[in-house]
Amino acid sequence: MDINFPLVLVVLTFATGVIWLADKLFLRKRRLASAGLETVEAAGAQEEQEEPKEPWLVDVSRSFFPVLVIVLVLRSFLVEPFQIPSGSMLPTLEVGDFILVNKYAYGLRLPVAGTKILEVGDPERGDVMVFRFPEDGETNFIKRVIGLPGDHIRYRNKQLFINGEPVPREFVARLPPLERWREQLGDVEHDIYLSMGRLNSAGEGEWVVPEGNYFVMGDNRDNSNDSRFWGTVPDEMVVGKAFAIWMHWQSLTSLPSFERVGSIE
Numbered sequence: 001m002d003i004n005f006p007l008v009l010v011v012l013t014f015a016t017g018v019i020w021l022a023d024k025l026f027l028r029k030r031r032l033a034s035a036g037l038e039t040v041e042a043a044g045a046q047e048e049q050e051e052p053k054e055p056w057l058v059d060v061s062r063s064f065f066p067v068l069v070i071v072l073v074l075r076s077f078l079v080e081p082f083q084i085p086s087g088s089m090l091p092t093l094e095v096g097d098f099i100l101v102n103k104y105a106y107g108l109r110l111p112v113a114g115t116k117i118l119e120v121g122d123p124e125r126g127d128v129m130v131f132r133f134p135e136d137g138e139t140n141f142i143k144r145v146i147g148l149p150g151d152h153i154r155y156r157n158k159q160l161f162i163n164g165e166p167v168p169r170e171f172v173a174r175l176p177p178l179e180r181w182r183e184q185l186g187d188v189e190h191d192i193y194l195s196m197g198r199l200n201s202a203g204e205g206e207w208v209v210p211e212g213n214y215f216v217m218g219d220n221r222d223n224s225n226d227s228r229f230w231g232t233v234p235d236e237m238v239v240g241k242a243f244a245i246w247m248h249w250q251s252l253t254s255l256p257s258f259e260r261v262g263s264i265e
Helices: 007-032 055-078
Strands: 040-042 043-047 081-084 097-102 117-118 128-132 142-147 154-157 159-161 169-175 178-185 188-195 203-207 215-219 238-248
Touching: 007 055, 040 203, 055 081, 081 238, 128 215
Parallel strands: none
Antiparallel strands: 040 043, 081 097, 097 238, 128 142, 128 238, 142 215, 154 159, 154 203, 169 178, 178 188
16 A cells, blocks of 8 residues: 555644644643743843753654655645656656656645645646546556647557647657657657557547546557546646656666756656
């Protein structure tokens, strides 16, 4: 079972904040009173007597609360790191890539609930987008935005069509058992993988993207679990726009690498 990290972060931030505030407003005064200590003012100067030691829970909460607030704000509204767990976005993203996701590109959303509180922008065709899997509402997926609300999408014989027009592409290289092609989605040029000699009829079909939804596909076209199989992504499931690779670390038995650092096309 995956840990819901945003929920854990919100709960910890709230709990440490409540403990710190309660100590500041009430508990500290009771500690001083029970220890028979008080602050003595003389000649306009304040002479403070030695206080009893804070309970460990208060000390930990006071230390961690500011840090948790900063992490919560950064992670919820600005930038969040993710690791790529599968090869569905090859060759753009490799297994073990650590990426940064812009959380405000598509509007500010409340942590955990995902409710949009400020309109900033909408996903655009060609964006690499992180979203919560519509079928469970929790698992984070990353795919490329292919279809916008109202678009007619068709995928036949490994060729993508949008609103009746074939998406332009050109052959790059044969890398058995794959072929590498360069595809043009609007203003975004990116590479895709197609399996040589493999007909993937299960991924063929035609779809109309409903309002408030997005049609997404992996760049590794014949090895991607995407909108062709489970439908479109509702806007409330959108997490943010992936914009950079900051590290590559495939496993604990390998060393981190920074050779792939750069922007995501």
